[in-house]
Amino acid sequence: MQEVKKDNILQPPMPSCWNEETKPHKFCPGCGHGIILKALGEAIDELGIKDKLVYGCDIGCSLLAWDFFAVDTVQTHHGRTTPVITGIKRANPEVIGVAYMGDGGGYAIGSQHLFNAAVRNEKITVILCNNCNYGMTGGQMAPTTLPGMKTETTPYGRDTEQTGQPTKGPEMVAAVAPEGAYVARGTIANVRQLKGFLKKALENQIAGNGFSFVEALASCPTNWRTNAKQTWEFVEKDMPQYFKIGELRTPQGKEG
Amino acid sequence: MAEVSLEGEQRVFMTGNEVVAWAAVAAKVDIIYGYPITPQNEIMHYWTRLAPKYGKKFLQTEDEISAGFATLGGVLAGRKAFTASAGPGNVLMQESASMAEMMRLPIVYVIQQRGGPSTATVIYAQQEVTLTTFGGNGEGHRIVYSTATHQEIFDYTIKAFNMAWTYRFPTFILGDGYQAKMREPLTMYNPEERGMELVKPEPIIGDTTPGKKFKHLRNTYNTEDELYDVVMSNQRDWEAMAPQVIEWDEMGCDDADVILLTHGIVSRAAKGAYDQLRAEGKKVGFFRPITLRPFPDEQLKKAIKNAKKLFIAESAYGQLVKLVQNAIYGSTIEIVPMLRPGVGITTEELVDEYNKL
Amino acid sequence: MAKVIKIALAGEGGQGVQSIAEILAEAANEEGKQALYIPNFGVEQRGGVSIAYVQISDGPIGAPKFQKADILIPLSPRAVNRTKIHAGPNTVYIYDNSLIQEGEVNDNIIGIQYYDVTPPCPTAGMPGAPETNVEMPNHDLQQELIAGEPKTCSFTKSGPGIDPADVPSEVKRVIPIPANDIARNELHPRVFNMIILGAVIAATQVLPLESIKQALEAKLGDKFKANPDLRDMNFKALERGYEIIKGSM
Numbered sequence: 119m120q121e122v123k124k125d126n127i128l129q130p131p132m133p134s135c136w137n138e139e140t141k142p143h144k145f146c147p148g149c150g151h152g153i154i155l156k157a158l159g160e161a162i163d164e165l166g167i168k169d170k171l172v173y174g175c176d177i178g179c180s181l182l183a184w185d186f187f188a189v190d191t192v193q194t195h196h197g198r199t200t201p202v203i204t205g206i207k208r209a210n211p212e213v214i215g216v217a218y219m220g221d222g223g224g225y226a227i228g229s230q231h232l233f234n235a236a237v238r239n240e241k242i243t244v245i246l247c248n249n250c251n252y253g254m255t256g257g258q259m260a261p262t263t264l265p266g267m268k269t270e271t272t273p274y275g276r277d278t279e280q281t282g283q284p285t286k287g288p289e290m291v292a293a294v295a296p297e298g299a300y301v302a303r304g305t306i307a308n309v310r311q312l313k314g315f316l317k318k319a320l321e322n323q324i325a326g327n328g329f330s331f332v333e334a335l336a337s338c339p340t341n342w343r344t345n346a347k348q349t350w351e352f353v354e355k356d357m358p359q360y361f362k363i364g365e366l367r368t369p370q371g372k373e374g
Numbered sequence: 375m376a377e378v379s380l381e382g383e384q385r386v387f388m389t390g391n392e393v394v395a396w397a398a399v400a401a402k403v404d405i406i407y408g409y410p411i412t413p414q415n416e417i418m419h420y421w422t423r424l425a426p427k428y429g430k431k432f433l434q435t436e437d438e439i440s441a442g443f444a445t446l447g448g449v450l451a452g453r454k455a456f457t458a459s460a461g462p463g464n465v466l467m468q469e470s471a472s473m474a475e476m477m478r479l480p481i482v483y484v485i486q487q488r489g490g491p492s493t494a495t496v497i498y499a500q501q502e503v504t505l506t507t508f509g510g511n512g513e514g515h516r517i518v519y520s521t522a523t524h525q526e527i528f529d530y531t532i533k534a535f536n537m538a539w540t541y542r543f544p545t546f547i548l549g550d551g552y553q554a555k556m557r558e559p560l561t562m563y564n565p566e567e568r569g570m571e572l573v574k575p576e577p578i579i580g581d582t583t584p585g586k587k588f589k590h591l592r593n594t595y596n597t598e599d600e601l602y603d604v605v606m607s608n609q610r611d612w613e614a615m616a617p618q619v620i621e622w623d624e625m626g627c628d629d630a631d632v633i634l635l636t637h638g639i640v641s642r643a644a645k646g647a648y649d650q651l652r653a654e655g656k657k658v659g660f661f662r663p664i665t666l667r668p669f670p671d672e673q674l675k676k677a678i679k680n681a682k683k684l685f686i687a688e689s690a691y692g693q694l695v696k697l698v699q700n701a702i703y704g705s706t707i708e709i710v711p712m713l714r715p716g717v718g719i720t721t722e723e724l725v726d727e728y729n730k731l
Numbered sequence: 732m733a734k735v736i737k738i739a740l741a742g743e744g745g746q747g748v749q750s751i752a753e754i755l756a757e758a759a760n761e762e763g764k765q766a767l768y769i770p771n772f773g774v775e776q777r778g779g780v781s782i783a784y785v786q787i788s789d790g791p792i793g794a795p796k797f798q799k800a801d802i803l804i805p806l807s808p809r810a811v812n813r814t815k816i817h818a819g820p821n822t823v824y825i826y827d828n829s830l831i832q833e834g835e836v837n838d839n840i841i842g843i844q845y846y847d848v849t850p851p852c853p854t855a856g857m858p859g860a861p862e863t864n865v866e867m868p869n870h871d872l873q874q875e876l877i878a879g880e881p882k883t884c885s886f887t888k889s890g891p892g893i894d895p896a897d898v899p900s901e902v903k904r905v906i907p908i909p910a911n912d913i914a915r916n917e918l919h920p921r922v923f924n925m926i927i928l929g930a931v932i933a934a935t936q937v938l939p940l941e942s943i944k945q946a947l948e949a950k951l952g953d954k955f956k957a958n959p960d961l962r963d964m965n966f967k968a969l970e971r972g973y974e975i976i977k978g979s980m
């Protein structure tokens with residue numbers, strides 16, 4: 119990691135796999151993406167896999183990461199990052215393929231691809247940012263929107279009778295993925311743990327065991343319309359009521 | 375959100391997306407299925423807000439393929455239903471549109487064009503003309519209206535439901551990101567108060583009246599000949615429908631040397647150019663297809679009879695030109711294209727290009 | 732053909748450019764004129780440069796965007812650069828010569844796609860403004876309230892401001908107006924855009940100032956009723972901007 123002195127003040131270190139030229143990044147103030155990508159960057163640095171990495175991102179706010187890393191990146195269509203990275207990895211198994219997306223890209227339009235990649239135990243790492251809404255397009259309901267939560271397409275609050283309960287993605291993946299898969303859910307409220315999960319997910323791919331999937335609970339104060347205090351309360355208290363933090367599957371069938 | 379009563383005539387000032395939502399209420403639409411994609415998201419935002427008051431239904435589906443097919447379900451059930459999309463979402467909507475074409479289902483799509491291909495920009499283009507007029511498998515039958523003003527968005531959205539339920543072809547309202555996001559005035563009204571008849575939908579399947587006869591619907595056929603008969607039957611219905619549905623606008627083509635041909639929002643700039651050039655004594659004409667399908671072939675052939683040049687301007691690379699060439703095949707008029715894919719066109723730019731001719 | 736007045740406003744995200752444009756267009760519509768307003772959208776919802784295009788006419792209006800503006804109003808150094816293409820020989824060029832600090836967001840990003848055409852509440856955070864609803868606070872959050880470094884411009888910190896040398900030379904007239912400074916020092920930072928709106932009215936001569944006050948009343952009437960000081964502040968700002976430009980024209 120680089121330590122940078124700017125105006126004679128020590129800046130927080132930036133992962134060396136980050137693309138310096140595109141920092142400060144484009145995410146909103148308080149956005150969870152920045153934190154997840156920092157954890158991911160550190161994990162990549164610690165594993166020394168920068169040169170083998172191909173990073174795919176979806177549309178939506180994850181698309182803002184198209185020039186984020188100093189690695190080959192492909193921004194795909196909505197929900198199609200998983201199949202694209204699958205395609206790359208199968209054609210060239212030397213690559214470490216990371217598919218990065220939001221709740222829509224993984225659990226709505228991309229759900230069939232996520233499900234099937236898990237069933238086939240694709241040797242890729244899927245990382246999903248769960249912030250309970252579709253941020254880029256202005257805050258519509260996402261599969262992970264909490265019951266009663268107001269969004270642009272649930273202006274009176276999410277009615278679970280009409281639209282179902284929040285999607286539990288890692289649980290679904292854990293239920294269908296064969297032995298060798300790694301599945302976990304972390305949170306930006308515990309970055310050290312999240313980084314640990316991301317590292318294990320990447321190690322799982324490096325070892326060639328199988329599919330690895332990490333969901334990270336994240337913040338979106340812009341569309342939640344919350345101030346700093348409310349934002350953290352939502353991530354730390356409200357979201358974990360529906361989305362349990364921890365490892366759901368580790369290889370050799372051991373539960374985390 | 376504006377206070378709209380839909381009783382009597384009301385002058386309002388709002389964005390194009392909001393107009394679509396109110397037009398759907400005026401047309402007595404029951405349900406929308408949709409998926410977010412810029413620049414049409416606000417149609418859903420406004421619909422979900424007015425839904426409780428007007429007893430309307432809504433579902434945000436998992437993607438555009440689902441939204442399109444769920445909307446087909448809605449019309450099969452005999453309800454007025456529509457969905458909206460743009461760009462890559464429009465590409466996905468073609469799957470359901472193609473089923474609607476074969477099965478003659480009265481579905482309405484609102485398309486707000488954005489840059490393309492792929493994700494491109496979320497802002498504006500006229501680059502979905504080919505996709506919207508000939509998407510699906512590329513030859514199916516559908517009706518496409520290209521609007522230019524908010525008043526037209528209101529009027530033609532209401533008309534789209536009437537046309538769809540009368541003639542049973544999927545019907546598209548083709549707008550664009552500028553129309554979706556800009557604000558301008560229009561007059562809203564209750565169509566029935568103006569003496570317009572709203573075609574009543576009826577269940578295609580799922581009529582739960584006891585003892586009614588069942589229906590079997592399919593879109594697959596076994597032999598080449600069977601398919602030929604079905605497609606040709608649709609073609610005959612299409613040809614019978616076309617004269618009732620074709621709409622276009624033209625000015626000054628009789629004595630024009632150069633005819634400006636544009637569609638959608640660009641036609642506003644063209645109208646300004648027409649007025650300005652005529653005021654300068656230039657012999658210029660104006661032609662605007664309002665229905666891109668069925669295209670006003672005969673009307674265009676007649677309009678260009680005496681002209682020397684056909685100046686076609688579009689915010690795309692040749693999609694309108696292709697429709698025109700197809701329509702006037704055999705004519706030797708010189709086509710002068712002004713192609714600005716994904717970029718707006720102003721009156722000043724049209725006049726500049728005209729002066730270069 | 733009736734003349735169409737073309738107004739382009741540009742500023743940092745958070746300066747309230749879209750607010751001004753919307754009120755202007757609505758006031759024109761109320762006066763029985765044709766009005767067309769479109770924000771630039773597709774990029775830079777949070778920070779970067781925000782541009783609004785307004786056209787007002789007694790007759791029909793053509794394309795929603797235009798090339799050369801009759802009135803061009805950039806409110807930050809980056810806005811000056813971004814709107815150079817809209818300056819022509821007939822343009823009246825009004826710029827804010829306060830020392831304003833720009834936001835940090837790269838101006839050319841592929842950014843957030845959503846731009847809520849309904850502008851943020853102009854009274855947000857003002858002294859005496861009604862309490863924000865915690866459940867769904869009004870749409871304009873002060874950037875200081877959001878964790879992380881502020882990305883949009885600051886109303887209170889000073890920066891280098893617009894360099895007069897950057898102002899295009901081939902325009903009809905150039906009028907600097909220290910709107911941000913006036914707002915910050917004499918009124919309230921939040922009414923900065925009202926000063927600009929007053930300036931636009933004086934420059935275009937297309938609407939009476941009264942119509943703007945009515946449009947504001949229609950929009951913010953409830954908030955004004957709850958706190959009449961808000962009305963005074965906003966109207967004072969309008970008049971101030973109006974007087975400055977009127978004197979310069």
